[in-house]
Amino acid sequence: VSMGLANLGYKVVALDLDIGLKKLDLIMGLENRVIYDIVQVIEGECTVKQAVVKDRLNPNLFMLPAAQTRNKEDITEDQIKKLITELRKDFDFVLLDSPAGIEQGFRNAIAAADWAVVVTNPEISAVRDADRIIGMLESAQFHNIKLIVNRIRPEMVKDGDMLSIEDLLNHLCIDLIGIVPEDTRVVISTNTGEPIILSQDSLAGKAFSNIARRFTEEEVPFMNLQHNDSIWEKLKSMGRNIFSSKQVG
Structure with missing residues (x-):
């Protein structure tokens, strides 16, 4: 980012x-x-x-x-x-x-x-940890909290083997600022010190680029990574309203 x-x-x-x-x-x-x-x-x-x-x-x-x-x-x-x-x-x-x-x-x-950005994987244990962090932030009177869902695998979500974006949003109840799909090139990127965001054909890189643009309050639609069009229509609306009030990064 x-x-x-x-x-x-x-x-x-x-x-x-x-x-x-x-x-x-x-x-x-x-x-x-x-x-x-x-x-x-x-x-x-x-x-x-x-x-x-x-x-x-x-x-x-x-x-x-x-x-x-x-x-x-x-x-x-x-x-x-x-x-x-x-x-x-x-x-x-x-x-x-x-x-x-x-x-x-x-x-x-x-x-x-x-403001804080909580990053979680769509797994039960990770979401539980994220929920705990959010609770601690809120107890410290910290309310500008955004969510990044990392390593999402649409095919597993479709088969019911992975938590969906909607599941996470319903459980964590904070604004979504980014969805990063699983991408094996991230490992290569980390090992070489070359940011994945510079990879032109990487969906994960595109996702990070979109997150950066949302940091600047630009209205950026979420990439449609799933076949469930209804949730992605909701996410498009959220992308327009995620920074409805002025915030400093």
Whole structure:
């Protein structure tokens, strides 16, 4: 999604908040360019400009890596808020990659966020985890919450072997911002550090591109991946109204 926003001309920085288990630099193919990390920025060992790493493929995209030898508890919510305030001065979008779980890293991620995107697979266990995260967000008075359904397989949904989009929306009760179909090229993309969004013939890449456009409040219809036309007509309407009020990403 960060690459999609950068492709649209926005200046974007992605923050890896998974302290101790950093991976965003690997996914983006930037691991060899990392000199400083987010903890060093917060502790004053370097400046933000020294720590952010420019993407190899798009000059609008930057990444601030996590520290691998520190703990999530080494950063506080107030420190993250201060850092985000500084980053907002130079970037159109600041994307926070939250670690899995509900520990300090999760609290840090939502401390300075304007809205949250919950990503889930259409599986019972994953949906249960997503529901728990949504509940925690709402209990923290965080109500700008969007949903991305990842790795959907239309043929399995049609056969009744996978939860449908409608099932997930009825259960989670938050706005849908993206549907990403299963695509084996995502694995190749991750291993090579080449974003799937740059693959012209990839449905998953197209889905991520559409999500990025929705981040900017553009009205983008959802791709019809199933044979159930009625739910997709509803999704088209949702695509028009998903950002009915002004929100900051």
